[in-house]
Amino acid sequence: MNQATFGKAIPILASLDMKRTLDFYRNVLGFRTEHFEGFSYGMAVRGDTELHFWACNDKHIAENTSCYIRVKDVGDVHRELSPRLPSLQAVVRTAWGMDELYVIDPDGNLIKFGQESSAQ
Template structure:
């Protein structure tokens, strides 16, 4: 059997959106991302630092409500303070049994965005 020497780059989640402009606005204004591209109303891309998230137009809210992505961050406390100013109902940071401090944000479409920082960092 041949050895596989492929190198992986970064993964880019592609989340469902019921309204691409609204989704991109939320990621821009609330989560500090910047829109990189919007293709009509059918596809969008947002980025913050090295993190990039794409969105595809979907008319089934059930799909978005059962989708999530996980984003590693290096300062969960600062992120919490930043987002809390824009989403006053945002929950507290959760410390998990698997050694992470996590923050959970639901976007307008129902996608769960989980932000996490290793507790030993």
């Protein structure tokens, strides 16, 4: 039996305030952003990474949602974001062999940046 070919997955995260959400992804995380239908839907793109957002009024949904973004150098991401996110924690080495950096957006969505650990 042939298996279907899958394309790129695009997470759709909850946004409690689409303008604020897109401003954060543009001004803090460096994405290009756009909105549709009176700020009821948004998109953020940086390189090959694409995130979508839907307007939501339930904070519980956003606070229980996350997205994993693989990067080539999580240290570079940390150095880029540190000046814009003063409370950004250090990169964490996980038991499953990844170096990860965690960012919580203004809505409560957890964005994890990670790369395979170089010290295995």
